[in-house]
Amino acid sequence: MRSRRLEQSFLHRRRPRLARAHPQRPFQRRSPVRPIQRGDATLHNVTVGDDCCIENIRGYIAGYEIGGRTLIENVDVIVTEPGSSFGNGVEVSVLNETGGREVVITDILGAQTAYMMAMYRHRPVLTEKLREMALGYAESRRSDTGHIGDGVTIRNTGAITSVQIGDACTINGAGRLHNGSINSKPEAPVLVGYGVVAEDFILSSGSRVEDNTTLTRCFVGQACRLGHGYSASDSLFFSNCQGENGEACAIFAGPFTVTHHKSTLLIAGMFSFMNAGSGSNQSNHMYKLGPIHQGILERGAKTASDSYILWPSRVGAFSLVMGRHVTHSDTTSLPFSYIIEQNNATYLVPGVNLRSVGTIRDAQKWPRRDKRTDPDRLDLINYNLLSPYTIQKMFKGIKLLKNLQYASGILSEEYAYHSTKIRNRSLVKGIGYYEMAITKFLGNSLISRLGEKTYTSDAQMQAALAPDTAVGKGDWADISGLIAPKSEIAALMNAIEKGEVATAEAVNAAFREMHAHYYSYEWTWAYERFAEFFGIDPARMTRSEAVDIIRRWQTAVTDLDRMLYEDARKEFSLASMTGFGADGSREIKEKDFENVRGDFESNAFVKAVLTHIEVKNALGEDAIARLQAE
Numbered sequence: 001m002r003s004r005r006l007e008q009s010f011l012h013r014r015r016p017r018l019a020r021a022h023p024q025r026p027f028q029r030r031s032p033v034r035p036i037q038r039g040d041a042t043l044h045n046v047t048v049g050d051d052c053c054i055e056n057i058r059g060y061i062a063g064y065e066i067g068g069r070t071l072i073e074n075v076d077v078i079v080t081e082p083g084s085s086f087g088n089g090v091e092v093s094v095l096n097e098t099g100g101r102e103v104v105i106t107d108i109l110g111a112q113t114a115y116m117m118a119m120y121r122h123r124p125v126l127t128e129k130l131r132e133m134a135l136g137y138a139e140s141r142r143s144d145t146g147h148i149g150d151g152v153t154i155r156n157t158g159a160i161t162s163v164q165i166g167d168a169c170t171i172n173g174a175g176r177l178h179n180g181s182i183n184s185k186p187e188a189p190v191l192v193g194y195g196v197v198a199e200d201f202i203l204s205s206g207s208r209v210e211d212n213t214t215l216t217r218c219f220v221g222q223a224c225r226l227g228h229g230y231s232a233s234d235s236l237f238f239s240n241c242q243g244e245n246g247e248a249c250a251i252f253a254g255p256f257t258v259t260h261h262k263s264t265l266l267i268a269g270m271f272s273f274m275n276a277g278s279g280s281n282q283s284n285h286m287y288k289l290g291p292i293h294q295g296i297l298e299r300g301a302k303t304a305s306d307s308y309i310l311w312p313s314r315v316g317a318f319s320l321v322m323g324r325h326v327t328h329s330d331t332t333s334l335p336f337s338y339i340i341e342q343n344n345a346t347y348l349v350p351g352v353n354l355r356s357v358g359t360i361r362d363a364q365k366w367p368r369r370d371k372r373t374d375p376d377r378l379d380l381i382n383y384n385l386l387s388p389y390t391i392q393k394m395f396k397g398i399k400l401l402k403n404l405q406y407a408s409g410i411l412s413e414e415y416a417y418h419s420t421k422i423r424n425r426s427l428v429k430g431i432g433y434y435e436m437a438i439t440k441f442l443g444n445s446l447i448s449r450l451g452e453k454t455y456t457s458d459a460q461m462q463a464a465l466a467p468d469t470a471v472g473k474g475d476w477a478d479i480s481g482l483i484a485p486k487s488e489i490a491a492l493m494n495a496i497e498k499g500e501v502a503t504a505e506a507v508n509a510a511f512r513e514m515h516a517h518y519y520s521y522e523w524t525w526a527y528e529r530f531a532e533f534f535g536i537d538p539a540r541m542t543r544s545e546a547v548d549i550i551r552r553w554q555t556a557v558t559d560l561d562r563m564l565y566e567d568a569r570k571e572f573s574l575a576s577m578t579g580f581g582a583d584g585s586r587e588i589k590e591k592d593f594e595n596v597r598g599d600f601e602s603n604a605f606v607k608a609v610l611t612h613i614e615v616k617n618a619l620g621e622d623a624i625a626r627l628q629a630e
Contacts, residue, residue: 089138104134327419350430355563443553472524
C-alpha cells in the first residue's frame with residue numbers, strides 16, 4: 001500500500017509540473033498559502049518533474065524546481081534562502097590569509113581568469129574590472145528558487161540549503177551543504193559522498209568529493225577528486241587536482257596539483273602539475289605581522305617526503321625540493337633543478353632533473369590522466385615539458401651560471417646564489433644540461449616547421465621558415481596551465497581595463513584564442529633564438545646549416561635519452577632490491593625482485609626510451625634527406 005501511494009503521489013506528472021496533494025486539490029507553483037504535505041514529505045513552493053520519487057523528508061523541501069527522473073529520500077531539509085546566488089560571488093582569500101588577493105568564484109571560473117585576478121594586483125583597474133565581471137555574473141544567478149536537475153539522486157543526507165544541483169548528480173550521505181553550486185552534467189556527473197560538509201562552494205562538472213571531506217569557501221574544478229577526510233578552506237582547485245587525507249589553506253592549486261598524505265599541509269602557495277610528498281609543509285608567517293607570506297612552486301615542481309619551506313620562496317619549474325629550507329630562495333631562473341638541504345644549508349643542483357626518469361614519466365602521464373569529459377572545458381592546459389616558458393629560463397640560467405663562474409672564479413668550490421649554494425661541478429654540468437635541452441627544443445621546432453616537404457634550394461627553405469605572425473616574441477608566461485606570450489596577456493589586460501572585453505565569458509574566449517595559436521606563437525619565439533644560440537640568422541640559413549643543426553639535435557636527444565636510460569637502471573640496482581627475497585640468498589632476492597618488478601630490459605619505460613632514440617634518429621635522417629635533395 002505504501003509503495004502504491006508513493007507512485008500515485010509522485011510519478012507520471014506532466015509540466016507545468018503542478019504537484020498534487022490530492023487529485024482534486026492542486027497547488028500552484030510557489031504558492032504563498034501553505035505547504036503541501038504528502039505523508040512523509042512536505043513540499044512548499046516546489047515544482048516536480050515527471051517520474052520522480054520523494055520520500056522520508058524529515059523536515060521539508062521549499063523553494064525548488066525539481067527535474068524529472070529524480071530520487072530524493074532520507075533527507076533532513078532542502079531549502080533555498082531568498083536572494084541566493086548559490087556560491088557565485090563568494091570571495092576566496094587565496095595565498096594571503098589576511099586578504100589582498102581575493103578571487104571571486106563563479107560557475108564559469110577558469111584557472112587563467114583566477115590567476116589574473118589573484119596575481120596582477122599591481123594593476124588595480126584590471127582587478128576591479130574582473131571583480132565586477134564576476135559579481136555581475138553572480139547577480140545574474142541570484143534567485144529565490146533553486147534548481148535540482150534531471151536524473152538526480154539525493155539520499156541519506158542532512159541539510160541542503162541554497163544549493164544549485166545539476167543534472168545526473170549523486171549526493172549520497174552528505175552531512176551538510178550550504179550556499180553552493182554543483183555543476184553536474186550527464187556527460188560529466190558530480191558525486192558528493194558520505195560525510196561531506198561544504199559551505200560557500202562551487203563544484204565543477206566531473207568532480208568527486210567524498211569520504212568526510214570538508215570545504216569552506218572553495219572552488220573545485222573539473223574532474224577533481226577530494227576525499228579521505230581532506231580539509232580545505234579559502235582554496236581553489238582547478239582541473240584534475242587530487243586531495244586526500246591532508247589539509248589545504250589559502251592555496252591556488254593549478255591543474256594536476258596532487259596531495260595524498262595525512263601529514264601534508266599545503267598553505268598559502270601556488271602550485272600546478274605538482275606532487276606533494278608525505279609530510280610536506282610550508283609556513284606562511286614568522287610570528288610578526290601574521291600569516292602574510294606566500295610562495296610559488298612553478299609548474300612541475302615536486303616536494304619529497306618531510307620537506308619544509310618557509311615562505312616567501314619561489315621554486316623553479318620542474319624542480320624537486322628535499323629537506324628543510326628557511327632561507328627564502330628564488331630559483332625561478334634555474335628550472336629542472338634539485339633543491340637539497342645539507343648541513344642546514346640549501347644546495348642547488350641546476351638542470352639535473354632533465355635527466356630524471358621521474359620528470360619524463362610525469363610529463364607523459366599528465367595528458368593520459370586528464371579525466372575531463374565535459375566538452376566545455378574551463379581550464380586551458382598546455383602539457384609541453386619544453387616550451388618558450390621553460391627554455392627562456394634556461395637561456396637566463398646559462399647566463400646566470402656563467403656570470404657566477406666569472407665573478408667568483410672558475411676554480412671556486414662553491415658559488416652563492418639567492419640564499420642557495422651551488423657546487424662547482426653542479427654548475428658546470430648545469431650549463432651542459434641546459435644547452436642540450438635548448439638544442440633539443442630548437443631542433444624539434446625546426447623539424448616540425450620543415451614538415452614533410454622536400455627543399456631543393458636555400459630560398460625555398462627560408463620562405464618556409466618565415467613566421468606566420470609577429471606574435472610570440474619576447475618573454476612568455478605560464479598562466480596556471482596556459483603557456484602564452486606576455487605580450488598577448490598584456491593586450492588582454494589592456495582590453496579589459498578599457499572595457500573592450502567586458503564579460504567573464506569574453507575573457508575565457510580570449511584565453512582560448514591564445515591557446516589555439518600556441519604552436520604558431522612558439523615558432524615565432526624559436527625563430528628569434530636561432531641567431532642567439534647557434535649564431536645563425538634563420539632568414540639567411542642555408543640547407544647545410546639546417547642539416548648541421550639537425551645533427552646537433554640528434555646528438556642532444558640521444559645524450560638526454562641515454563641519461564634517462566641510466567637513471568632508470570638505478571631502479572633495478574641491488575640496492576633497490578632491499579626488502580625482496582626476505583628469507584633467502586642474493587639469488588632468491590633477485591628472482592623475487594624480477595617476478596614483482598620485472599627485469600630492466602623488458603621494462604615498458606626502458607623500451608620506450610630505446611624506441612624514442614631510434615624514432616628520433618630516423619626522423620632526423622629523413623629531414624636531412626629532404627634538405628639535401630637536388
